[in-house]
Amino acid sequence: MPDRYTPQVIDHLVRPRNAGEIADPSGRGESGHEACGDVASFTVGISDNVLEEVRYRAYGCAACVAAGSALSELVEGQHIVEAARISKADIQEALGGPLPLGKEHALTLALDALHKAFEDHWNRTAGEMLLNGDRTGGGGGKSVVAAMSGGVDSAVTALLLEEAGYDVATVTFRLHDGEKGSRSCCSPDTVLFARDTAHRMGLPHFTLNLKELFNKRVMRDFVGSYQEGRTPNPCVACNAHVKFHASAFLADELGYHHVATGHYARVEEGPTLGRPADESKDQTYVLWPVPQELLARTVFPLGDYTKTEVRAIAEERGLAVAYTPESQDICFIPDGNYRRFVRKTVAAEPGDVVDREGQVLGRHGGVVDFTVGQRRGIGVSAPTPLYVTEVRPSSGQVVVGRKRDLEVSEVTVRDLNLFLDPGDAACVQVRYNSKPVSCTVEEASDGAWIARLDEPVMGVAPGQSAVFYTADGSRVVGGGVVARGAA
Amino acid sequence: MNEPVYLDNAATTPLDPTVLESMLPHLGGRRGNPSSLHALGGAASDAVEEARVQVAALIGAPAEEVLFTSGGTESDAIAVLGLARSSPPEKRHVVVSCVEHAAVREDAKRLEREGFGVSWVGVDGDGLIDPDEFAAALRPDTALAAVIWANNEVGTVEPVRELAELCLERGIPFHTDAVQAVGRVPIDVSEVPVSTLALSGHKLYGPQGVGALYVRGGLAPEPVVYGGGQENGLRSGTQNVAGIAGLGKAAELAREEMEDRIAHERSLRDRILVGVEGIPDVTLNGPRGRRLANNVHLTVSGVEAEGLVLFLDALGYAVGSGSACSSGGHKASPVLLAMGRPERDAFSVVRITVGKDNTAEEVDGFLESFGAAVAQLRELSPLYAG
Numbered sequence: 001m002p003d004r005y006t007p008q009v010i011d012h013l014v015r016p017r018n019a020g021e022i023a024d025p026s027g028r029g030e031s032g033h034e035a036c037g038d039v040a041s042f043t044v045g046i047s048d049n050v051l052e053e054v055r056y057r058a059y060g061c062a063a064c065v066a067a068g069s070a071l072s073e074l075v076e077g078q079h080i081v082e083a084a085r086i087s088k089a090d091i092q093e094a095l096g097g098p099l100p101l102g103k104e105h106a107l108t109l110a111l112d113a114l115h116k117a118f119e120d121h122w123n124r125t126a127g128e129m130l131l132n133g134d135r136t137g138g139g140g141g142k143s144v145v146a147a148m149s150g151g152v153d154s155a156v157t158a159l160l161l162e163e164a165g166y167d168v169a170t171v172t173f174r175l176h177d178g179e180k181g182s183r184s185c186c187s188p189d190t191v192l193f194a195r196d197t198a199h200r201m202g203l204p205h206f207t208l209n210l211k212e213l214f215n216k217r218v219m220r221d222f223v224g225s226y227q228e229g230r231t232p233n234p235c236v237a238c239n240a241h242v243k244f245h246a247s248a249f250l251a252d253e254l255g256y257h258h259v260a261t262g263h264y265a266r267v268e269e270g271p272t273l274g275r276p277a278d279e280s281k282d283q284t285y286v287l288w289p290v291p292q293e294l295l296a297r298t299v300f301p302l303g304d305y306t307k308t309e310v311r312a313i314a315e316e317r318g319l320a321v322a323y324t325p326e327s328q329d330i331c332f333i334p335d336g337n338y339r340r341f342v343r344k345t346v347a348a349e350p351g352d353v354v355d356r357e358g359q360v361l362g363r364h365g366g367v368v369d370f371t372v373g374q375r376r377g378i379g380v381s382a383p384t385p386l387y388v389t390e391v392r393p394s395s396g397q398v399v400v401g402r403k404r405d406l407e408v409s410e411v412t413v414r415d416l417n418l419f420l421d422p423g424d425a426a427c428v429q430v431r432y433n434s435k436p437v438s439c440t441v442e443e444a445s446d447g448a449w450i451a452r453l454d455e456p457v458m459g460v461a462p463g464q465s466a467v468f469y470t471a472d473g474s475r476v477v478g479g480g481v482v483a484r485g486a487a
Numbered sequence: 488m489n490e491p492v493y494l495d496n497a498a499t500t501p502l503d504p505t506v507l508e509s510m511l512p513h514l515g516g517r518r519g520n521p522s523s524l525h526a527l528g529g530a531a532s533d534a535v536e537e538a539r540v541q542v543a544a545l546i547g548a549p550a551e552e553v554l555f556t557s558g559g560t561e562s563d564a565i566a567v568l569g570l571a572r573s574s575p576p577e578k579r580h581v582v583v584s585c586v587e588h589a590a591v592r593e594d595a596k597r598l599e600r601e602g603f604g605v606s607w608v609g610v611d612g613d614g615l616i617d618p619d620e621f622a623a624a625l626r627p628d629t630a631l632a633a634v635i636w637a638n639n640e641v642g643t644v645e646p647v648r649e650l651a652e653l654c655l656e657r658g659i660p661f662h663t664d665a666v667q668a669v670g671r672v673p674i675d676v677s678e679v680p681v682s683t684l685a686l687s688g689h690k691l692y693g694p695q696g697v698g699a700l701y702v703r704g705g706l707a708p709e710p711v712v713y714g715g716g717q718e719n720g721l722r723s724g725t726q727n728v729a730g731i732a733g734l735g736k737a738a739e740l741a742r743e744e745m746e747d748r749i750a751h752e753r754s755l756r757d758r759i760l761v762g763v764e765g766i767p768d769v770t771l772n773g774p775r776g777r778r779l780a781n782n783v784h785l786t787v788s789g790v791e792a793e794g795l796v797l798f799l800d801a802l803g804y805a806v807g808s809g810s811a812c813s814s815g816g817h818k819a820s821p822v823l824l825a826m827g828r829p830e831r832d833a834f835s836v837v838r839i840t841v842g843k844d845n846t847a848e849e850v851d852g853f854l855e856s857f858g859a860a861v862a863q864l865r866e867l868s869p870l871y872a873g
Binding site for chain 2 (some may be wrong): 007013020034035040057058060061064320
């Protein structure tokens with residue numbers, strides 16, 4: 001079996017193009033590791049989104065050197081959107097055909113180093129923006145930055161936008177260190193997979209490093225909520241501060257108007273959020289904190305499709321993502337054990353388990369282990385099942401009671417984000433995947449809303465979202481955070 | 488394109504024109520099977536037996552103790568697998584060094600899977616085996632010990648005589664893979680009490696696909712291949728007559744020219760060693776003294792071996808690399824790891840092995856290209872700080 005390099009590879013090895021590095025670059029990226037035997041690095045000089053200068057260095061086999069050299073030639077002088085579209089297949093073509101078996105890794109390595117240089121460029125450009133997440137500007141044209149995780153929903157989102165005539169640039173966010181492969185240079189990596197998916201569709205791909213923002217706005221809030229006896233919703237926090245703001249930042253930098261995600265929701269007149277065609281996948285409950293200025297430039301292409309249809313589209317267009325499993329739970333806690341995650345970060349003080357009259361029933365290991373509505377792990381035996389009805393971090397008490405003690409008919413909601421007139425609020429949803437209940441809304445003197453429910457609901461946990469809908473239930477009036485519930 | 492300057496003689500050597508000539512009568516025209524009774528068969532048989540005498544003479548063996556095989560790997564297999572498998576059932580232990588060629592190393596792993604205990608004897612920083620450590624590994628139930636005569640990567644020449652004597656004292660069969668050593672160091676099995684010795688044609692300016700195994704009288708390894716019972720029943724299958732004739736001629740030339748070849752190769756090797764001294768961060772692996780006269784094995788810091796080898800190839804110089812990168816992971820050489828080298832060093836090694844036909848001019852040209860290639864690749868490397 002012939003297993004030789006093409007003459008083009010040898011030519012790039014002996015006469016590397018754009019070798020070296022820029023002294024004061026717009027961005028710098030490195031991929032690979034000495035222990036793996038391959039390292040590639042890129043420095044780029046970017047002005048008005050054009051790659052005016054590209055330099056690369058490489059330590060590694062001939063394929064690595066040649067891939068970096070060829071890639072530098074392909075992207076030099078290009079607009080950053082066009083450069084971000086260059087795929088492994090493009091590099092391979094420039095190298096005169098497939099690399100020998102086992103050497104394809106070199107293409108990934110060179111491309112990854114270049115993309116990390118772009119990522120660094122955006123980081124430098126963004127400065128405080130990527131720390132604070134405040135971004136509400138807007139460009140023009142039928143152009144969109146589509147968030148791309150590599151999963152079926154985001155891939156079909158990008159595809160539908162492309163087919164609808166948008167100029168599409170895709171973006172993947174680095175949010176935390178728990179992502180698959182994020183610590184190793186030789187294993188599959190979420191970002192690499194998303195990039196491949198985008199490139200296979202011929203779309204440009206960018207990566208934004210939002211780890212600091214995500215940590216500040218989502219992970220710290222997650223841990224702090226448990227400490228304060230609240231039940232956090234990290235997806236809500238991410239939508240409130242991270243995902244949409246970062247997409248909008250990139251759109252502004254590229255001069256693109258819209259942002260898009262693969263959420264199942266619609267943007268309705270107002271603008272406000274509307275229920276999607278596939279009600280079983282409805283994500284309006286977690287999207288309520290998206291600022292209206294950002295929602296005004298947001299597109300949710302999947303709002304008109306069912307999940308089954310989305311999978312069918314992926315299959316029909318031959319997207320490799322068609323059969324990826326549904327993502328589960330909390331992305332930064334892959335094993336699902338969020339108690340352990342919280343306990344790793346905060347010290348937990350033992351305290352009393354008490355009944356509603358204040359009588360001590362037993363001891364617990366820390367309030368962070370409990371949320372309202374919880375039945376398991378209370379450690380107190382009783383003739384009827386006991387539920388956590390309240391968590392009191394200040395006194396370290398966990399209050400338990402019977403199931404009917406969980407019933408709530410009045411909910412206080414704070415930190416509101418409104419899309420429509422408060423008078424339109426006719427019902428409220430207080431848990432993910434539950435039905436909204438009819439309510440009347442009264443504004444308290446401190447700006448909070450008090451929702452009086454027509455029928456009591458179970459297990460309203462402070463920290464969760466309360467989302468108000470119009471009378472027909474089709475549109476979101478606004479949402480906020482449950483401060484407390486009362487019987 | 489000009490013929491490249493060939494400096495990879497440990498991988499294979501050029502076929503000597505005299506050797507080629509000795510093979511041609513067996514490749515064209517009528518030919519017989521050495522086992523046939525008729526005259527054509529007899530002629531083929533004569534050629535094989537003449538070669539047996541020539542090969543035996545090179546290593547000081549009686550002709551009847553030499554058998555022909557398809558090469559070094561098969562010779563090793565017959566010796567290592569064959570001797571271990573034919574040992575008494577209570578002897579289920581073998582001793583091998585950590586610096587064996589894959590041909591022996593993989594045989595030992597195979598025996599491990601068959602239920603043998605394997606003791607791997609380590610080496611020092613030069614790749615040398617300590618005879619005391621080796622002796623300590625030998626046990627009453629040891630069925631076989633095997634140590635390479637001269638290492639194929641770093642060229643270290645092992646104290647084979649001492650090791651073989653330690654085995655002789657204990658009645659343990661001792662095999663040596665002498666594929667790199669034969670023709671490059673004097674070998675005399677009438678003096679050195681090895682039980683079996685493997686050699687190969689194409690490392691000796693002979694043809695590829697032919698080798699020989701010396702088996703001391705009285706030993707009866709279990710065959711690996713069964714059939715017509717050729718080669719004393721140890722290697723069934725019609726002999727590769729042309730290849731064997733070529734190996735015989737190559738052995739004869741090696742015996743006649745060995746002294747001159749060694750002197751010539753040593754002068755070229757030393758010319759390279761002096762030449763690379765001026766390049767920073769290039770270090771010689773293996774000993775300066777106890778090494779093959781034709782072997783230079785270098786670690787070139789900050790440069791990945793494959794890139795360097797292909798770069799030199801593009802400049803017209805063929806040398807060997809110490810490792811191959813695949814799917815983003817390099818496989819470090821077990822020999823270098825056994826010598827205590829860090830894994831990353833093992834990605835940066837090149838092996839330059841001169842041969843009898845190389846010239847001082849070629850070496851000088853190589854040195855110039857080598858310096859230029861190393862400088863350019865280092866310039867490109869993000870890991871080399873200078």
